Amino acid sequence: MSKFIPSINKLIDEFSKLPGIGKKSAQRLAFYVINMEQSDAYNFAESILEVKRKIKYCEKCFNITESELCDICSDQKRDHTVICVVESPRDLIAIENTKEFRGYYHVLHGAISPMDGIGPNEIKIRELILRLQEDDSNEIIIATNPTIEGEATAMYISKLLKGTDIKVTRLAHGIPVGGDLEYADEITLAKAIEGRRVL
Incomplete structure (x- = not known):
């Protein structure tokens, strides 16, 4: 009681x-x-x-907004050739806060997760493909989370765009700035080695 x-x-x-x-x-x-x-x-x-x-979703990128298009999609000064694909509006805000990315976004509203009954049709992948056919974008940056679901989603999108003129890149993952190698797990270290770059 x-x-x-x-x-x-x-x-x-x-x-x-x-x-x-x-x-x-x-x-x-x-x-x-x-x-x-x-x-x-x-x-x-x-x-x-x-x-x-x-609050509703932007008609173009599916970010949250109070109008038909969000502030980012309404900004004509951004780089229209690059689209950054994220899982959620929170991820979009995190990337925007860096002030490093000046292209547009596409919000999937989730990631592929067969265990949870979420397939490609339950998130905004079809809308991304249609958008890429209509826009003049030539690169997409896949910025899904470094989880099994995020990786599966990235691979699925990459395979869908294989054979097209669109360059598909993946957000780099690895050791955080200020982190110690001894505390990093094996997957993080493997991704850091895999994503290494020339100095």
């Missing part, structure tokens, strides 16, 4: 649905909300509803 009243139980249940939030954290968050000023609680709830009302 629960020790909380139904409205608090419901709030705890909703918070516990968030990724990385266990039952104890959900309880802490629920009691934080209870102690909030009425206006702050209203603003918090309204911001969630506003995001759900306004």
Whole structure:
């Protein structure tokens, strides 16, 4: 039997649905909300509803936006010959924060994972291929995560584009700057050796 009243139980249940939030954290968050000023609680709830009302996917790259095209796809000054393929909008933001990439993006919204029932048709690969047929891009950088699913997705896209004029490159993986070799795992070391470059 629960020790909380139904409205608090419901709030705890909703918070516990968030990724990385266990039952104890959900309880802490629920009691934080209870102690909030009425206006702050209203603003918090309204911001969630506003995001759900306004946010949609860019018609071109599937990034999150409030208009038909995201700010990146609307920017005519970017390099239209290169598309960086990422798994999620968070990955896009991480790359944008480096200020090193000036091309466009394509967000897959996932990676191929047969164990989870996610095949090529469940993510935005078909849309990428159609886009490449219409655009004048001549290179795609596959920046999927260095996981089994990310590697499978990269290989699948690479095979689809084999025999075309589009250059397919893969984001380099390896030892992080400031990292020690002795603490790196074998896969990371292997990728670092495989992706070595001339100095």
